[in-house]
Amino acid sequence: MPQMEGVAIAAAxxxxxxxxxxxxxxxxxxxxxxxxxxxxxQVERLLPGSNCGACGQPGCRGLAERIVAGELAPSxxxxxxPAGLGAIADFLGVAVGAAEKQVARIHCGGGLGRxxxxxxxxxxxxxxxxxxxxxxGLECSWGCLGLADCVRACTFDAMRMNGSRLPVxxxxxxxxxxxxxxxxxxxxxxxxxxxxxxxxxxxxxLAAEAARHLCSAACDACGRCAAxxxxxxxxxxxxxxxxxxxxxxxxxxxxxxxxxxxxxxWVTGDQFLEDEAPVRSAHG
Numbered sequence: 705m706p707q708m709e710g711v712a713i714a715a716a717x718x719x720x721x722x723x724x725x726x727x728x729x730x731x732x733x734x735x736x737x738x739x740x741x742x743x744x745x746q747v748e749r750l751l752p753g754s755n756c757g758a759c760g761q762p763g764c765r766g767l768a769e770r771i772v773a774g775e776l777a778p779s780x781x782x783x784x785x786p787a788g789l790g791a792i793a794d795f796l797g798v799a800v801g802a803a804e805k806q807v808a809r810i811h812c813g814g815g816l817g818r819x820x821x822x823x824x825x826x827x828x829x830x831x832x833x834x835x836x837x838x839x840x841g842l843e844c845s846w847g848c849l850g851l852a853d854c855v856r857a858c859t860f861d862a863m864r865m866n867g868s869r870l871p872v873x874x875x876x877x878x879x880x881x882x883x884x885x886x887x888x889x890x891x892x893x894x895x896x897x898x899x900x901x902x903x904x905x906x907x908x909x910l911a912a913e914a915a916r917h918l919c920s921a922a923c924d925a926c927g928r929c930a931a932x933x934x935x936x937x938x939x940x941x942x943x944x945x946x947x948x949x950x951x952x953x954x955x956x957x958x959x960x961x962x963x964x965x966x967x968x969x970w971v972t973g974d975q976f977l978e979d980e981a982p983v984r985s986a987h988g
Contacts, residue, residue, distance in 0.1 A: 743772050743796065750792045752783045756859070756881035758806075777801025782879045783860070805898040806880035808863075808873045810975055812848040812892050813905030813921040813966060815868030819847050820918055835889040844918040846907040848892055857887035864978055872978045902938075902947050902955045903975065906967040909942045916965065923967035933959035 748768040755763040759780045761770060770776040771792065778784075778792040779801035793800040825840035827833055831853040834840025840849050850869030862877035863884060871884075875898065885893045892907060904923065908915055911925035925943035936952025938945050938959055945968055949955065957970040969975075 779803040854884035
């Protein structure tokens, strides 16, 4: 009998604690409840739902919160159609806003026939895999491996590999989500404004013959682009040209005219040709 009494007391104590905590939670729900603006859910439903992060927010929900709060314009979503952005603006009674078009740009112009190969790679068909085993036969430690990790990472069908094994970005389809940036194991892709057409297509920090030995499209640190650009726009850092639109300008194609290798280019649309075939090897 004492054992039964102990069980009953324990059950009564646990039941009392359950009622106590239940009451506390009920009071907290009533008096501490934070009311959410119902417009946030509606704006989220009007957004494309891709959660790509191109807007700089943690998914469409985060962007919806910022738009409803008046901190960002609907145009911050680079994936939504003009009609979709208009629907959000009409619902909230705000302007769509203007957003600067951003695109992915590739900082390598090597590819088949330009970049020197040491061996034929027979391993895993991925850039990350090739990078882990010494570059997949590519002698340049900074160049594009050409195995399409960036293309597979793009969920908007905005990238293709051309015949030279270089990624071609479809400017019209690119949403600047940044997935290709993350996918590249050699950090060769950046998201930049389309209005910044001066592009450096090399990341090898070498000079003169050492650079040209690796790739016929490599920057050889001659410095002609810096000399020919507007004052302050281009400076040489670590044997590579660095373009700083905030320090100089305006940018002009003249900065590319005397480049002996084509490592710096003026690009206003797609960076590479989709049907580009491999060039005849400059390395024999």
